[in-house]
Amino acid sequence: MPDIQKTAENLRELGYTVRIFDTKEAAADYLDGAIDQTTVGFGGCQTAQQMGLYERLEKHNEVHWHWVKGEGERELAMNTEVYITSANALAESGEIVNIDGAGNRVSSTLFGHEKVYFVVGRNKLTEDYDAALWRARNVAAPKRAQSMGKKTPCAIRADRCYDCKSPERICRGLVVLWGPMMGFETEIVLIDEDLGM
Numbered sequence: 323m324p325d326i327q328k329t330a331e332n333l334r335e336l337g338y339t340v341r342i343f344d345t346k347e348a349a350a351d352y353l354d355g356a357i358d359q360t361t362v363g364f365g366g367c368q369t370a371q372q373m374g375l376y377e378r379l380e381k382h383n384e385v386h387w388h389w390v391k392g393e394g395e396r397e398l399a400m401n402t403e404v405y406i407t408s409a410n411a412l413a414e415s416g417e418i419v420n421i422d423g424a425g426n427r428v429s430s431t432l433f434g435h436e437k438v439y440f441v442v443g444r445n446k447l448t449e450d451y452d453a454a455l456w457r458a459r460n461v462a463a464p465k466r467a468q469s470m471g472k473k474t475p476c477a478i479r480a481d482r483c484y485d486c487k488s489p490e491r492i493c494r495g496l497v498v499l500w501g502p503m504m505g506f507e508t509e510i511v512l513i514d515e516d517l518g519m
């Protein structure tokens with residue numbers, strides 16, 4: 323079983339800012355206080371949705387999220403000072419794995435913001451990099467395809483990836499962060515609860 327404290331230690335060694343919270347409410351309280359009077363973009367992120375982050379942050383920030391306000395928000399969210407997303411998997415050794423279809427979410431974790439937050443539930447943690455890659459492809463992506471009602475083989479049972487060639491394939495690119503990108507701060511908010519897919 324991956325250890326959340328050890329994961330945090332390894333992430334800090336890599337140069338990330340890391341905070342751990344017992345509950346999504348405590349993590350949301352922290353972010354609500356830390357992110358104020360700025361512009362915020364969200365990537366597709368069920369974890370943030372479960373935390374109610376949009377509703378809290380939009381009271382005192384300019385917030386853009388295509389899940390709330392429609393497709394036009396994707397581009398606006400790419401030009402904010404702060405960006406919030408989750409991970410499809412996070413290895414105890416510190417690699418963060420994300421798969422994307424449109425690319426806005428993964429590209430925003432690489433460039434273009436003053437600060438990026440990853441909000442990550444304990445269910446996303448894996449023992450090593452290989453397991454993180456496996457989880458992203460065989461757990462997170464099929465569940466996401468199923469939740470979106472995609473016509474892909476994985477969406478029927480959300481049991482594994484079938485490496486499909488479907489026109490509705492949601493897995494178009496995979497990004498692995500080996501460490502925080504240069505030029506801006508990346509903070510990992512670890513939450514000791516199961517959140518997201």
Ligand code: SF4
Nearest residue numbers: 476483484485486493
């Ligand atoms: S590649 Fe296709 S089958 Fe595999 S998870 Fe993505 S959408 Fe599903």
